[in-house]
Amino acid sequence: MMQKFAPSLLVVALGVALAGCQDNGPQDEKVTINKNPYPSTYKALKSTTTLITNATVLTGTGERLEEADVLLVDGKVQQVGKDLTAQAELTIDAQGKWVTPGLIDVHSHLGAYPSPSVESHQDGNEMTSPNTAEVWVEHSIWPQDPGFNRAREGGITSLQILPGSANLFGGRGVTLKNVPAHTMQGMKFPDAPYGLKMACGENPKRVYGRKGVLPSTRMGNMAGYRTAWIGAAEYKREWDKYDADYAAGKNPEVPHRDIKYDTLRGVLEGEVMIHNHCYKAEEMAMMIDLSKEFGYHAGTFHHGIEAYKIADLLADNGSCAALWPDWWGFKMEAYDMVQENVAIVDAVKNSCAIVHSDSDTTIQRLNQEAGKVMYRANDNGFNISEQHAIKWITSNAAKALGIADKTGSLEAGKQGDVVIWNQSPFSVYAKAEQVFVDGAKVYDRYDDTFQAQSDFMLGQK
Amino acid sequence: MTKLTHSFSLSLVAAGLLASTTVDAQSIAIINATVHTSTEQGILQGASIIMDEGKITAINPEKVAADTIIDAKGQIVTAGFIGTMNQLGLVEVGAVAGSRDGGDDKAGIDFDPSLAFNAHSSLIPYARKGGITRDVITPHGGDSIFAGLASVVDLSGEFDSVKQTQVALVVHLGEKSKGSRAMSLKNLVDKLTAHQQNSNKKDKKDAASPSTEETVLTKVLAGEMPLLVTASRASDIIELIKLKQQFSLNLVIAGAQDAVVVKEQLAQANVPVIVSAMESLPGSFDSLHASLDNAGKLEKAGVKVLLSIAGDASHNVYQLRFDAGNAVSYGMTQEGALKAITANVADVFGINAGSVAVGKAADLVIWNDDPFDFTSHVTKMFINGEEVSTEARQDKLRKRYTTDSEMPRAYTK
Numbered sequence: 001m002m003q004k005f006a007p008s009l010l011v012v013a014l015g016v017a018l019a020g021c022q023d024n025g026p027q028d029e030k031v032t033i034n035k036n037p038y039p040s041t042y043k044a045l046k047s048t049t050t051l052i053t054n055a056t057v058l059t060g061t062g063e064r065l066e067e068a069d070v071l072l073v074d075g076k077v078q079q080v081g082k083d084l085t086a087q088a089e090l091t092i093d094a095q096g097k098w099v100t101p102g103l104i105d106v107h108s109h110l111g112a113y114p115s116p117s118v119e120s121h122q123d124g125n126e127m128t129s130p131n132t133a134e135v136w137v138e139h140s141i142w143p144q145d146p147g148f149n150r151a152r153e154g155g156i157t158s159l160q161i162l163p164g165s166a167n168l169f170g171g172r173g174v175t176l177k178n179v180p181a182h183t184m185q186g187m188k189f190p191d192a193p194y195g196l197k198m199a200c201g202e203n204p205k206r207v208y209g210r211k212g213v214l215p216s217t218r219m220g221n222m223a224g225y226r227t228a229w230i231g232a233a234e235y236k237r238e239w240d241k242y243d244a245d246y247a248a249g250k251n252p253e254v255p256h257r258d259i260k261y262d263t264l265r266g267v268l269e270g271e272v273m274i275h276n277h278c279y280k281a282e283e284m285a286m287m288i289d290l291s292k293e294f295g296y297h298a299g300t301f302h303h304g305i306e307a308y309k310i311a312d313l314l315a316d317n318g319s320c321a322a323l324w325p326d327w328w329g330f331k332m333e334a335y336d337m338v339q340e341n342v343a344i345v346d347a348v349k350n351s352c353a354i355v356h357s358d359s360d361t362t363i364q365r366l367n368q369e370a371g372k373v374m375y376r377a378n379d380n381g382f383n384i385s386e387q388h389a390i391k392w393i394t395s396n397a398a399k400a401l402g403i404a405d406k407t408g409s410l411e412a413g414k415q416g417d418v419v420i421w422n423q424s425p426f427s428v429y430a431k432a433e434q435v436f437v438d439g440a441k442v443y444d445r446y447d448d449t450f451q452a453q454s455d456f457m458l459g460q461k
Numbered sequence: 462m463t464k465l466t467h468s469f470s471l472s473l474v475a476a477g478l479l480a481s482t483t484v485d486a487q488s489i490a491i492i493n494a495t496v497h498t499s500t501e502q503g504i505l506q507g508a509s510i511i512m513d514e515g516k517i518t519a520i521n522p523e524k525v526a527a528d529t530i531i532d533a534k535g536q537i538v539t540a541g542f543i544g545t546m547n548q549l550g551l552v553e554v555g556a557v558a559g560s561r562d563g564g565d566d567k568a569g570i571d572f573d574p575s576l577a578f579n580a581h582s583s584l585i586p587y588a589r590k591g592g593i594t595r596d597v598i599t600p601h602g603g604d605s606i607f608a609g610l611a612s613v614v615d616l617s618g619e620f621d622s623v624k625q626t627q628v629a630l631v632v633h634l635g636e637k638s639k640g641s642r643a644m645s646l647k648n649l650v651d652k653l654t655a656h657q658q659n660s661n662k663k664d665k666k667d668a669a670s671p672s673t674e675e676t677v678l679t680k681v682l683a684g685e686m687p688l689l690v691t692a693s694r695a696s697d698i699i700e701l702i703k704l705k706q707q708f709s710l711n712l713v714i715a716g717a718q719d720a721v722v723v724k725e726q727l728a729q730a731n732v733p734v735i736v737s738a739m740e741s742l743p744g745s746f747d748s749l750h751a752s753l754d755n756a757g758k759l760e761k762a763g764v765k766v767l768l769s770i771a772g773d774a775s776h777n778v779y780q781l782r783f784d785a786g787n788a789v790s791y792g793m794t795q796e797g798a799l800k801a802i803t804a805n806v807a808d809v810f811g812i813n814a815g816s817v818a819v820g821k822a823a824d825l826v827i828w829n830d831d832p833f834d835f836t837s838h839v840t841k842m843f844i845n846g847e848e849v850s851t852e853a854r855q856d857k858l859r860k861r862y863t864t865d866s867e868m869p870r871a872y873t874k
Binding site: 115116117118146147150202308309326327328329330331332334335336337338339340344360361364365368371372374375376379380381426427428429430431456457460 | 553554555556557584739740741742743744745746748749771772773775776777779780783786787789790833834835836838855856858859862863870
C-alpha cells in the first residue's frame with residue numbers, strides 16, 4: 001500500500017530529514033491532539049431495580065424466550081430468563097407483551113434537520129466543498145427537535161446522527177442516547193466511536209458539478225476520494241513521525257494541524273468508522289477496493305438500494321448494509337429497489353443487514369419497517385423469524401456503530417435499553433408501551449409523567 | 462381489454478363504448494369470501510360476488526352462475542383501494558426531469574396532466590401490490606395558486622386507463638416561501654368573484670363556447686366540481702370554510718395537518734379532508750398539531766376522512782393500506798379507515814367504485830390476511846372485472862439475483 005504514493009512520501013521524508021537536523025535540543029512541550037474536545041455529559045436518568053415478567057422476549061442475539069423475565073439492575077441488564085426470583089423495586093407484568101432491546105437507528109438527521117424544517121434549521125449538510133471532513137454534525141444538533149421525542153415513542157433508544165450526502169466527505173457523525181436533554185453533550189453516547197459520512201453517486205456529482213468543480217462525474221467522485229486519502233496518509237505520517245521522534249527524545253517541529261485530516265487520520269487508525277451513503281452495486285464494489293487501496297475499513301454502506309446484487313461481497317468484506325425496506329424511484333440510483341433487499345443481504349454467512357430510516361417519520365416505526373421486509377421476504381421463499389429480524393434494528397445496528405459491546409441486545413452486562421411492546425413489534429398495530437434507557441424509564445405511553453415535550457412545543461396553541 | 466388508441470379527448474366516450482362491446486368479457490364469481498363492503502352492509506361472511514361487463518352485478522345471488530368461479534376459502538375481499546394526491550403515471554424517477562409530467566410552472570386552472578398519463582409506468586404494477594386499483598392523479602403545481610385539474614385513472618396498465626377527467630380543481634394555499642398567504646387567498650376570491658360576475662352579465666350566446674377555464678370555474682361555483690385546496694393551519698381552514706359558505710363551494714381540504722384543531726367546524730360545514738395518517742411532527746408553524754391520532758379524532762368528530770400518502774406519494778402509494786392500519790392503531794375505526802381509502806375517495810371525486818355493491822366497478826382484491834397489516838399480500842386482484850397481476854419489475858430483479866446460474870445474471874430474465 002505504502003509504495004503506491006511514493007512521490008508524496010519522498011517529500012515528507014525530505015521535510016522530516018531537514019527538521020531532524022534541528023531537533024536535538026531540549027524538548028518543547030508535547031503537542032497532543034485532543035480527540036474528545038466535546039465530551040459527553042450524559043447521565044442516566046434515575047432508575048430502580050426493575051423486573052419485567054412473563055413477556056415474549058426477543059434478545060437481539062437471535063433468541064426468542066416465551067413467558068420470560070428481564071431483570072434490570074443499576075442501569076444494566078442483569079439477567080434474562082424464566083422465573084427469575086429477584087427482589088425488584090419495580091415489577092412490570094408484561095403478560096401477552098413483547099420485550100426487545102431498545103431500537104437503534106444508524107442513520108438519522110434529527111436535530112440537524114429538525115422540525116420545524118424552517119430555513120434557519122437547515123444545519124445538516126455543509127454544501128460548500130466536496131470534502132468537508134472537518135465538520136462535526138454534533139455542532140449542528142438542536143436537542144429540542146421534537147423528532148427525538150417521537151422517535152423515543154417508537155422505541156428508539158440510540159441513534160447515529162449523520163451529516164448530509166452532498167459531499168464526498170460530509171463530516172463526522174455522532175451517536176446519541178435518545179434521552180431528553182438541553183445540550184447535545186447531554187445526549188452524546190459515552191465512548192461511542194465517531195463516524196465519518198462519505199457519499200457516492202448522484203448527490204456529490206450533482207451538487208459540485210453544478211458549481212463547476214470536481215466532481216461532476218462518478219469518476220470525479222473516485223478521484224476526489226483518492227486525492228483526499230493520499231493527503232490523509234501524508235498527514236498521518238507527519239504526526240506519527242512527530243510522536244515517534246518526540247518519544248525518542250528529539251524535539252521535532254510540530255506538524256501543521258488540519259481538522260479535516262484529523263478525521264480522515266482517525267479512519268486510517270481505525271478509530272473513526274466509515275458510514276457510506278452508496279446506492280449502487282458497482283459503486284459499493286469500488287468503495288471496498290478504495291478502502292483496501294488506502295488501508296482502512298469500508299465500514300457500513302447506507303441506503304444500498306442494490307446491496308442485494310453484491311451480498312457476498314459485502315459479507316466477505318465485513319461490511320454492514322443499512323437499508324430501507326421499500327423506498328425507491330426518487331432518483332435514478334434508487335430505481336432498482338427490491339422489497340427483499342435486506343433479506344437477501346442478510347441470508348449470506350457473516351452478513352450484517354440493518355434496517356435504517358434516514359427519516360424523521362419512519363424512525364418512529366423502525367419495527368414496522370423491519371416487519372415489511374420480514375413478511376415480504378417470507379412471501380418469496382425466505383423463512384425469517386421475529387427473533388432474527390429484530391437483529392436488523394438492534395444488534396446489527398449496534399455493530400455498525402461500534403457499540404455492540406454496550407447495547408443492542410438483552411444480555412447480562414449490557415446497558416438496560418429495553419422496549420416493552422403491546423404485541424409483536426413487526427405488526428402495523430405494534431406500539432412501544434414503555435421504553436427504558438440505561439435501566440431508567442424514559443417513556444410510558446399511558447403515563448404523562450414519562451412523556452417528554454420539546455421546549456418548542458411548550459405553550460403552543 | 463382491447464387497447465384503445467383514440468386521442469384522450471375521446472377516451473371517456475370510447476371507454477364507455479368499449480365496456481359494452483368487449484368480446485372476451487368473462488363473468489367471474491368469487492365465492493366463500495369475507496367481504497368488507499365499505500358500505501352500510503359492513504362485513505359479509507361466506508359471501509359471493511358476481512362480476513360481469515366490468516361491474517359488480519350481484520352479491521349473494523340465490524344461484525351462482527359465472528364463466529369462472531373462484532373459491533376465496535374465507536379470505537378477505539375488499540374493494541380496490543383508491544390513491545389520491547399523487548402523480549402516478551406522471552413520474553417515473555423523481556429526479557429525472559424528463560420523466561416528470563405532474564406539474565408545470567405555467568400551470569393554471571385549465572392544466573390537465575392526464576394528457577401525459579403513462580399507463581406503462583413501472584410504478585403502476587408496484588402500486589397494485591398494495592391493492593390500489595384506481596387513483597386520483599393530481600397536478601403538483603407551478604407558479605400559480607391554481608395547480609390544475611385532477612383525473613381518475615385505473616391501474617389496469619392499459620392505454621384507456623384515464624377514466625374521468627376534470628374531477629377536481631386543485632389549489633395551493635397556506636404558507637409561502639415569499640410573500641403573504643393573504644395574497645393567495647385574495648387571488649382565489651378574485652377569480653371566483655370575477656367569474657361569478659361575468660357569468661351573470663353574459664347572455665346565452667357568449668356562453669356557448671366557454672374556455673376550459675370558464676367551464677371549470679362554472680362547475681366549481683355550481684358546486685359540481687370539488688375545489689381541492691391544500692392548506693394546513695387552523696386559521697386558514699376557517700377562512701376556507703367561510704369561502705365555502707360565501708360561494709357554495711364543494712370544498713375539500715388536503716394536507717390539513719392542523720384540521721384537528723377545527724374538527725367540529727369542518728364537520729359542521731361538511732368539508733372532507735385528505736390527510737396522511739403518518740404525520741406526527743410540526744414540520745412548520747402551519748402544522749404544530751400533526752399527530753398520529755388525528756385521523757381517528759377527525760373521524761370521531763364526524764369529518765369525512767380520506768387518507769393519502771405523505772412525501773413521495775407516487776412511488777409509495779402502495780403503502781396506503783399500512784397507513785390505514787396505523788390510523789386504526791391510533792384510534793380510527795377499522796371500517797372508517799377502509800372507507801378512507803375506498804368509498805370516501807369515491808364519494809368525494811364522483812367515482813363509481815370504492816365499495817362492494819351492485820353496479821360499482823368490479824375493482825376487487827382478495828387478501829390472504831388483514832389487508833392493513835404486513836402479514837398480508839394480494840392473492841388475486843380484479844380491475845373492471847378483469848384479473849390483473851401484481852408482478853412488478855421489482856420481482857424480476859429479485860428473481861434474477863436469487864436464482865443460481867453459471868452465466869452472468871444478465872442472462873436470467
